Amino acid sequence: MINPNYKILIEYFSEKRRIVITTHRSPDGDALGSSVAIFEAFKNQGHEVCIIVPNSFPDYLNFIPNSNEVIIFDQDENKAIYEINKADTFFFLDFNDYCRIDLMESYILKNNGYKIMIDHHQSPSILANQVLSDTTICSTAELVYEFLNELDFNLSLNAAIALYTGIVTDSGSFKYNLVSSRTHLIISKLLSYNINHSEIHKNLYDNNSISRMKLLGRCLNSNFKIFQDFNTAIFYLTKKDLEDCEFKKGDTEGFVNMPLSLKGIVFSALFIEHLDGIKISFRSKSNFDVNKFSRNHFSGGGHKNAAGGKVDNISLEKTLEFFKTILDNYKNELNSST
Numbered sequence: 001m002i003n004p005n006y007k008i009l010i011e012y013f014s015e016k017r018r019i020v021i022t023t024h025r026s027p028d029g030d031a032l033g034s035s036v037a038i039f040e041a042f043k044n045q046g047h048e049v050c051i052i053v054p055n056s057f058p059d060y061l062n063f064i065p066n067s068n069e070v071i072i073f074d075q076d077e078n079k080a081i082y083e084i085n086k087a088d089t090f091f092f093l094d095f096n097d098y099c100r101i102d103l104m105e106s107y108i109l110k111n112n113g114y115k116i117m118i119d120h121h122q123s124p125s126i127l128a129n130q131v132l133s134d135t136t137i138c139s140t141a142e143l144v145y146e147f148l149n150e151l152d153f154n155l156s157l158n159a160a161i162a163l164y165t166g167i168v169t170d171s172g173s174f175k176y177n178l179v180s181s182r183t184h185l186i187i188s189k190l191l192s193y194n195i196n197h198s199e200i201h202k203n204l205y206d207n208n209s210i211s212r213m214k215l216l217g218r219c220l221n222s223n224f225k226i227f228q229d230f231n232t233a234i235f236y237l238t239k240k241d242l243e244d245c246e247f248k249k250g251d252t253e254g255f256v257n258m259p260l261s262l263k264g265i266v267f268s269a270l271f272i273e274h275l276d277g278i279k280i281s282f283r284s285k286s287n288f289d290v291n292k293f294s295r296n297h298f299s300g301g302g303h304k305n306a307a308g309g310k311v312d313n314i315s316l317e318k319t320l321e322f323f324k325t326i327l328d329n330y331k332n333e334l335n336s337s338t
């Protein structure tokens with residue numbers, strides 16, 4: 001755990017600042033929720049604030065207040081660069097490696113502004129002026145809550161909605177093993193703002209598109225492999241599946257968790273063949289470390305039980321063969337993880 005110096009921060013923010021908040025590519029509920037909460041809190045204190053994300057986020061997150069104000073770098077590059085150049089303060093939320101903000105990296109690095117990182121991923125590699133990092137917590141939103149609390153900020157209703165969304169999504173609706181009494185205490189505080197939590201769950205989980213259902217159909221029907229000897233199950237989607245089902249960003253959110261609901265399965269993966277390469281999500285139960293697995297073989301990383309990876313210039317078929325081959329090296333680990 002790394003803590004920032006709150007005394008210095010309080011002093012620093014006693015002057016009005018021009019703040020850019022950013023988060024990782026393909027923002028999820030935690031990334032966007034944390035960003036909006038910081039946005040709200042600092043805007044209400046009279047600072048000039050904007051959120052810039054590397055690329056778009058799924059439509060189902062549009063309900064998060066102020067998400068319509070977010071600047072999307074790859075759609076509005078000039079505006080984003082203008083805001084980055086004039087900023088004197090940066091918040092890096094829910095990521096700890098510049099490679100996760102794509103092209104924004106070079107523009108941000110040219111600016112010597114004050115940098116604050118709040119994150120819960122392993123192995124931070126960003127040098128920031130202030131860091132709040134805790135890899136034993138399930139969401140950045142929880143850290144943002146504590147950060148704002150330490151700075152004595154009053155939360156707005158919008159910020160409470162945003163943080164609740166971040167915690168629910170990154171905790172698998174309070175299911176993952178990093179959920180703690182602290183998580184629930186923060187949730188209890190957020191509920192005291194009279195947020196409509198049922199509405200948030202409805203927005204997040206009862207908002208499926210037909211394309212999502214069709215893609216899930218493909219996964220369950222034909223694109224599904226179980227490697228019983230390794231307690232592993234995978235889904236995959238080809239370029240053709242995406243095209244046939246009219247894939248939209250966010251459609252496959254959560255699919256990777258489904259194989260884990262099978263009895264005895266401890267490791268699951270979802271392989272998606274996009275035009276620019278294969279994106280992979282990994283999930284595990286108990287001790288099997290998918291962060292290590294993805295770092296070792298799929299140029300990715302994340303957390304022990306949830307990680308991402310990618311493959312460029314190799315066919316989906318070859319990638320699945322390769323995956324099967326390396327499973328052999330983990331047979332003992334996978335069999336002792338049940």
Ligand SMILES: [Mn+2]
Pocket residue numbers: 030031094120138139140170
């Ligand atoms: Mn997160």
